[in-house]
Amino acid sequence: MTALFNNFNAPGVRIVESTQGFRTLAIASFQAVYMIGSSSVGDYLVPTQVTSLEDFTNQFGASPSEASVKLFFRNDRRGILYFVRTPIAVQRSIVVETAANQTYVATIGGTVVSYVSTGGETKAAIASGLLAAINNSSVANLVTASAGTITDSIIVKVDNPLGSNVSLTVGTNLSVTVTTPVTPAASDYIYAIENSFDVEDAYDQGFILAPQAFQLLTSGADRLAVGNALHALASDAAYDWIALIDAGANLTVAQAQAEGILYVAPQGHASFYYPYLKDLEGGVVPASAAVAGVATRRFKAEGLQQPPAGAKFPVLGVTDVTVKVSTQQQEVLNPLGINIIRNLRNRGVVIWAMRTRSSSTFYSFLPVRVIMSVLNGTLRRGFDNELFSSIDGLGILLSDIAASARSVCSRFWRAKLLFGAAEAEAFEVKCDFENNTKEDLELGNVLLEVYVVPAPSMERLLISSIRVAIGTLPLGQTNLEAQLLPTTEA
Template identity: 65%
Template sequence: MVSLFTNFQSPGVRIQETTQGYRVLDIASFETHYIIGSSATGAYLYPTQVSSLVDFTNQFGASPSEASIRLLFRNDKRAIVFFIRTPIAVRRTVTVSTAAAGTYTVTIAGTAVNYVATGTPTKPDIVSGLIAAINSSAVASSVTAGAGLTTDALIVRNDDPIATSPTLAVGTNLTLTVTTPTTPAAIDYVYAVENSFDAEDAYTQGFIYAPEAFQLLSLQSDRQAVGLALEAQASDPAFDWVALIDPGVGLTPAQAQTEALLYNSPQGHSAFFYPYLIDLESTVVPPSAAVAGLHTRRFREEGLQQPGAGAKFPVLGVLDVVTKVNTQQQEILNPIGVNVIRNLRNKGIVVWGMRTRSTSEFYTFLPTRVIMNVLNGTLRSGFDNDLFTSIDGFGLLLNAISQTAFSVCNRLWRGRLLFGATEAAAFEVICNFTNNSKEELERGNVILEVYAVPAPALEKLLISTIRVSIGTLPINQAQTVATQLPAA
């Protein structure tokens, strides 16, 4: 064994300073915007930061997302924004020209895919058969077939929209049309959501949304596909973001209700806002960008526990809402998690809801999700230096981990993100030998349990006024006696 005094040869005292114990972690932020959209120029599938509308147009040129970007910066001039350009796959449409019994062949990258029609098939029958044959063939690793815009056609797309398209040829009774769309399809937006972020890049937490997708996609099923992709990305534990989902264009309150119910977010990582807005240029704009900017502006001014809603923080840069929702309609929409934006007299255009798409009472409100995201994000990145450290039998390492987490929770509690008159009522941290068995420790595993009570937000206020008779007050004898009026 090497002595600690090997390099200490002469008599005297030497100081050796080290670090030990808990560390004070930086509290995670929640102010970043990730916007999925298309544009004329710019890198595909790469989150690129833009600092203003001018900066956005300089980097990406013309874009269907321009009005949303403008509205975002009007609601938060200091917004941290990353735009992700969606690639648009070449669309190759195979149309069944004649329906008859026989073999239908589509050759992709030299591989012939056959479907044998028997009896008296219809064109939709042949289309369904070809789709199934292509998606179960050897070429399914590079392309995917799906339904076309008409019942007699199918569309063959590259799985990677940026890759060079493989050759495609068709046989008898089939025709081929190749087009390059100018706007993305639902699958293009979904691809961008799923392939633009790497957890190891440590993107800061915030909101992810795709306003142009919900505005341009006319089919509800297409919008749903994008919304579900946003929810999956936001709820991924490696990211822990919040997805803002827009309705389709021109939906009535009843239709918005139906569409909102298509989305479920078990832990509240998605929220649905309705209706569309009319900006200062009289352009119809999806609500997500304005809502996101409103949230981050209020977070910066009043704290991460505050909802981006209410009369105190009206929506900026808008003239009106496209669809006016009255109180009776909102009484139906609000309980199911449709956050209504309303034009209210003496209040302005305000976000009048703060609910998520979760059915759990623990995740009903959006501020709760943000608070838990901040806690999770802080802890997620706070213990990298403790990995690959020997676990001692005295519990020193476990105690250091526990104290570090306690410090995080204490700061959130003092910042009013956690609810409780005392620390013990607001949070509890356990990391010791009571919840870490010797079997888990032998495997190199340590368990840290953090119990937290997020601060709730006020949604409804009930005021009771009670008429009482003369001489019956004060009911509360500890009430301060009011100064009597002077005699006349």
């Protein structure tokens, strides 16, 4: 207190207004949807909000993601969608034209890379040797070489799709052509996922998806790489999103099962969906955009604790699914965490599952992941004003922090996001001198522990109907009815 008077030298009264006590924290949202894809125009690697299909085409032009954007807005007309345009890296093909006893030379970005053939080698062997030489040279920090579509060729791809073009020339018995694809490769999608978001930009929480990638990438390994990149971003504690992962195009039920179980999301930050959908125009569209639209539409109507699934919120803007999955097949797939879209009579096209790719019973259902993510997001952004504050010996600061967190949990409980007949059964908050040692406090560390019980969601309902004899009800009570039944004289 004495320090406050250091610059108060003249007689008089000065008022210093401040705040005290805990603050009511704003509850985080889970309404944003981030879609990774390619387009003919627009800024690269910039999450750009689009408000409709027309707005999307005005900003990004022609795009393989157009049908997915359309499907999202058909399921949530007021949805919040950010589109990220993926750049496509320059790609060239080096072909070994003739096998000879010579040195094969490629000059990449001014660096000479060579492979010496001693004679007797096939063109495929020479291509393999030159490929290894490129990836083991200093130019490997600019480009990546991989096997081409034919055995005597090499694909050389620029690592940074937005960087300056890397020159490439070749010597005798080699030829080079530009083979940059029209749509992104797996590495391009991954580059966009890893380089389009900055933690400090504080993007709202929500779903991230790349339906175009899963539909157009023909290699299962490529799809897995993209899906794992989506999950890595979503599971980052600074983001805490959920990745919606599609199966590959034209997969059978068995193939979808084999692909889906490859994804692992320990804390439930990824969900896998199969099959694809048929939209109103007759096109085939991956399911993830529809799932995101159903989710955000239901969140607005009924709360964040509700799953994006069920007959109450069918998929809009579609006529059918591309593969009919039977109940017997789903009985195998559902426990494995393979979410199925079905066309059920008198119910329409419905998302008939709500699992994540987690094997933990704590995180196996998507609504639980949403609840925990929103709680984490609320607490993560709620204490900026308390940072860089003095820790008093009376525990006032710690008490205020605990009270703010307790207020958040209370609002979650009243909104039915937490389970319990009373607050004490739903959550507990601790931030005091018992769980904050003097050693930690000396280092400027404060620990806030928040224990919560997320509301579970019903996936299965078992109805037991029991036929009983006349006069045996009500159960567990004096059988008054039996006593009042008329008797028959013998």
